[in-house]
Structure formats: C-alpha cells, structure tokens
Amino acid sequence: MPLVDVVHLVKHFTRDAGLFRAGTRVAAVDDVSFSIEEGETFGLVGESGSGKTTTGRCLLRLIEPSSGAVRFRGEDVLGFSKRRLREARRDMQIVFQDPYSSLNPRMRACDIVEEPLIIHKLGTRAERHARVAELFDLVGLSPVHLDRYPRQFSGGQRQRIGLARALALNPSFVILDEPVSALDVSVQAQVVNLLMDLQAQLHLTYLFIAHDLRLVEHICSRVAVMFLGKIVEMGPTAALFAAPQHPYTKALLSAIPVPDPDAPRHRVILDPASVNRDAALKEISAGHFAAI
C-alpha cells in the first residue's frame, strides 16, 4: 500500500462575478492522480501557476480540494473530522518555500519550533524544551541560536528552523515546497544534504515540489510533471529524464541551463498546438506514463 494515494484530485478556484464581468471558474488542479511509496522522494515539477503548490496544500487540506480523494495510509484524509485531521497532521508536515516570510518575526526560534508541541499538547514544559534542543541539533543549529529571532538568521538557517518545526511532531511524510529555491547555490547544497541525511535517519517520505530540474533529478526517485493543472508525464526519474515523452517535458528539460560551457545545446521550444489537453496518461514503459 502506498503511503499517500491521490485520486482524481480537483481544485477549482472561482472568481466572483464583479461589476463588469461574469464569475469564472479556474481549475488550478485538474484531475490529478499519483501515489507516493513509503520512504521515497517524489518530485512534483512544473512552472509557476501549474498547480503544484496547490496540489501539495490540498494533500494536507490547507486548501480544501473541490473533489477527488487523498488517502494517507489507506485512510481518506478528506473525510476526516476536524479533530481527526489535527491528529493526522502530526504525521504529515510541510516546509514552506520562503524562509523569509514563513517564520513569525516576533517569535524566538525556540518558540517557533516548540509551537507544534504546544498545539498538540505534547509533554511537559521541560520535555518540550529538551525536544526543541534535540531538534536544533538534528538540523544543525547550535544551542546559542535558541533565543534568537528569525531576522538574526541567514536564509539557510531559517530554512533549518522551518525544517525543525516540521519535524517536531515526528512526521513520516513531509511536503517540501521549493525548500531551497530562495537560497544561494552554496547554501542550497547544505540544505539539500541535510534533507537527504534526515530522510535516511528518520525514514521520511518526501513530496518534493520544485522547479529546479537539476535538483529533482538528483534527489527524487520518481517525478511527475504538471502543466496547466494536469500531470502530463510521470515516471522513474532516470527514465523520464533520459527519454521524455510529452512535448512540455521535452521543452522543460531542454531549457535547463547546463553549467558546462562546452555542453551541446538543443533547445526545444514548446508549440502549444502540439499539446493535446485531453490526452489521458498512457504507460510508455514500466511505471513511466505520459499524456500524449
């Protein structure tokens, strides 16, 4: 049984009718299905506006999906009561994209990391403080950082705080929404290493949302490509990068700037007419699906 199973997930956003226009409905996530096995890193890539962040948030019900099903360990997350959902969220956490705006500037780092423990009424004060110290150590922050405020940290350190907060409740599934895209290249590598170390150490399952394809190729075992709210291609990372099938995936992969001045460049420009928006996912090779 997969850890996370997403079936026909749909999220519509409605734009209310205004004085001069009729209301419109936009499908940000349009019939998306995928499953994530325990212990794997599943990549979700696509351009801004393709619906990847919305998909991630729907899994945790930070945004309520319009229809479809999300099963976590076989249980339907969308059917959970408020209380059951809160319980379930101990096991599924998220690290947000922007470490500059996702931490409350008026809280000390230790309070930010302790907050989930307080919300879930775990442990005594002393036990919680011990857990916070343990988490700081786990993500590579030193005890002197405990009493500092977010503004006193660099971007990489802030992302470590976000990670410590996500890990506070011992989740098994963590959604990483562009966790390093706001960081410098050299710091990015530190955080990526930390993510890989933690996964091995704590047996975490990741949903890795990103637009940096080089990074996705490096750390994801499987990857799904989103285009205008739909998954247009999905498969084992190596197979998908070696032989992309969908015209959008081809354009996306050919657009990656290669840090080698002598690398051959074959730019594929996406011809919107070549995309059949209604095509269903077909299995091309073992586990490799494309909507062509």
Place this chain on the structure above:
Amino acid sequence: MQRVRGAESALIFQEPMTALNPVFRVGDQIAETLLVHGRATHRDAKARAIELLRAVRITDPESHVADYPHQLSGGMRQRVLIAMALACQPSLVIADEPTTALDVTIQAEILDLLREMKSALGLSLLLITHDLGVIAETADRVAVMYAGRIVETGPVRELFRNPGHPYTRGLLASMPGGRPGQRLRAIEGSVPMLGDLPPGCAFNPRCPDRFDACTTAPPPDFPAGPAQLAKCYLHDPRFASAIRNPQSALATDAPR
C-alpha cells in the same frame, strides 16, 4: 550622466514585475526613453516602440504597445524591459539577474534573445547572476565575487574547467549533478557580514585549502592560468613549493 544612461549604457532590472511603471502603457514607457534622448519625435515614437517590441519577439506588437504592465506575463514584461534597454542602441547593457524571477522555459527564451541581440547589435553585455548554468550558456568571460571583492576572473571555458579560487571550485562542486542521491559538495559555513569580515582573505574561514598566509592580509591577484586571475595565496609563487596541490580539495572533500 543622463546622456550616458539609457543612451550609451542601459540596465535591465531583476524584477520584471516591479521594474515597469504600472500606470503607464508599455509603449509609452519605451517611447519615453526615446524622447528623453531625442532619438525620436513624438510623431514617430510610437512606431519605434512597436518596432522595438517586434525586435524582442513580442507577437502582435501593434496591440501590446497599448497594454499596461499587469496585462503582460512575466516573460513578456522582461521582453519589454529589454526593448527599453535597447531603444537607444546602447553599446553596453547591464542585465541584473534578468531571468531569476522567470520559469526555466521562459528563462531559456530570454537568454536566447539576449544572445541574439548581443550579436545582432554588437553590444557588450554585463550579466549579473548567481546561476552558473546561465553563465556557462551566455558569457564569454566571468568574474566571481565574494564578500565585495572579485576573487577570480577568466574566460568562461577555462574558469569552469580549471577554477583557480577555492570559492569558485566550491560553487561549481555544489551544483547538483553526479550520481543521483549522492551528497552534494556544499561549501560549509555562510557568507560573512560585510561589516565583520575575517582578517586576511574573506573566504578563509570556509576554505578547505586554508594555510597560514590566508589570515595575514587580503590576497592580491595572482595568475591562475593563461588568462585567469585569482585572489588566492595558493597561486602566490612564494608559497608554490610549501603548499599542497590546490586541486587536492576536490579529492579530499569527504562527506561529514
């Protein structure tokens, strides 16, 4: 100064979302550059603006010339900024992270456009970026900056093949690549605050090749290749025999 700015040299800003004035039509913003520098009369400014939009491959420039910035996508706004920069045929264009805010496919189109414009108009391009991939695809020569100083310069090919400064080497090594799932070679530590630089070479606390000289004084430029200069004592002839081979760092950088 104003005679030079915009006419002889032009700047393409980082954020196409904020660099345009939201309350003026993009055509008028392009025309303004032309009018200020006397390169067009009010009568033909609009026609020139349309021409420029066509040159930066905006489809249907006749109608987009009357659009406001919010009606355009990020990639199109960046094209408008490029059109503005090219309006007076400058000899130098400074592009400050021109593609950082864009998606990777749009980034590829904008880089292609910049490259084309560069060869078609024979201009010089100063491209400011943190993306080594973008540099590899676009630049002829590179200067690597660290904590306010240029620590290494050289032709792109040589610098990527044979980085002379440990920081350059660290940057290149920290890129994802190699065997999937492998740890990346991160540069440990973080960039120092400019008000609180360490003594000597600013990179020395993070440098895998640090030795005694590094903490004495900021290093001057030393030749690190036929056309390369690096501010690093590893290339100081005085220490040539005393220190280990600088390339060793790549081999000895074991995982923690």
